[in-house]
Amino acid sequence: MPTLLARLEAAAQLDRIADVVRRLAQATAGRGRLGDVLHGRTIGHPLHPAVVQFPVGAWMSTAVLDALPGRDTPGSRRAAATLLAAGTAGAVPAAVTGLADYATLSPQQRRVALVHAAAxxxxxxxxxxxxxxxxxxxxxxxxxxxxxxxxxxxxxxYLGGHLAFALGAGANHAAAALPLVPSGWHRLDAVSAIAEGKLSAYTVGETPVVVYRDHDRFSALVGRCAHLSGPLAEGRTVDVGGEACVECPWHGSVFRLADGRALRGPASSDQTALRTRVRDGQLEVAQP
Known part of the structure; x- marks a missing residue:
């Protein structure tokens, strides 16, 4: 099975169809406020895996009733048909949330997701x-x-599980980078060397860190976007409701620089923020 999955991930011949589906997803469900809801930003994690539980549960319950000895009684038939209809109706929001997530997957992920959707x-x-x-x-x-x-x-x-756990679709990539930050406080730079109102890039251990200075206040975020590890240091600062934010250059997720709060998707998780302090004129950071 791993060999078959590896071949599927590398099946570039699927890209023509996958790109058409991606454009459809971007045009219908992948952007704006609706896209934020469908991605799960309002609940802090992807919505699609949670929504699919209802139709799958209803279909499995139908199978249980269909396998019982009394399956041919009128009551059992009605119950099975009702569960089947409910699950089928519940597949609609599951499909819509999945389509929204599809809009920002990588090419490798899209190939697997295409077969997942076809199944x-x-x-x-x-x-x-x-x-x-x-x-x-x-x-x-x-x-x-x-x-x-x-x-x-x-x-x-099964393919959906491979997407989530093996290929990292929907995972918080910033949180995955946090354990690579060594414990304790780490000196980044002299305060006088950090420009105000701009993004400054550093590395702590093996983890990229983005620093933002607002007068005498400093904030530091893990530099890999929570969505798909985009380089936040290469993004641009934007103002959202009077708050300084950073926009990921890859897919446009927007995070508040003060605390990493996700304000716009497709990222559904907040950006991991580090603690900061100033000692002897030097800015230091540590794990939360």
Whole structure:
């Protein structure tokens, strides 16, 4: 299986379709306030993995009822059909949130996500066909289609797990860089050498750090964007509601420099901030 996944990640022939889907995602669900909601910025982590629990749970419950000895009683048939319909309806918000996340994936991630989405669309087709068969009274065929759909959805879920855990889609990349900051306080630079109102780039251990000076106040953020490790030091400072912020140069996530708060997506997590202090005219930083 790892070999097959590696081949899928490297399947450049999928890029033509993947790029079309990305443009569709960017045009419909990947930007603005709606995009922030769909990415999960308002709850502090990606929304898609949470939303998919409802349809998957409903479909699995349908399979349990379809496998029980009393599956052919009118009550069991109604319950199974109701759960199946609820899960199918719940697939709509799951698909929309997934489409929003797709808009900013890397090429390697998009290839896997494309097959993940194709599997889920196929599964959804099986569930819709199952509902139609049950409505006609062909419950045996309806059950068979539901089991087939659940199997295909399981394959799609496997690819989704690979996206999240092996390829880091949706992960907080800034938090992953924090353990590379050695413990204790670390001297960065003389206060007099740090320009006011501009981004200054440093490295602590193996972790890039972005420093911002506002008169005598200093803030320091991990320099890898929480979304996909974009170089924040190469971004630009922007004003949002009177607050100085940094905009990631890769996908446009905006973080408040004072504390790393994510104000605009696609990043759903806040940017990790370090503690700062001034000792003997030198700016020092430490882990939170």
């Amino acid at each position: 889920n669309v196929t599964a959804l087709g099986c569930f819709v066909a199952s509902l139609a068969a049950r409505a006609r009274g062909d419950h045996r065929r309806g059950r068979a289609l539901s089991f087939a759909g659940l199997g295909v959805a399981g394959a799609g879920a």
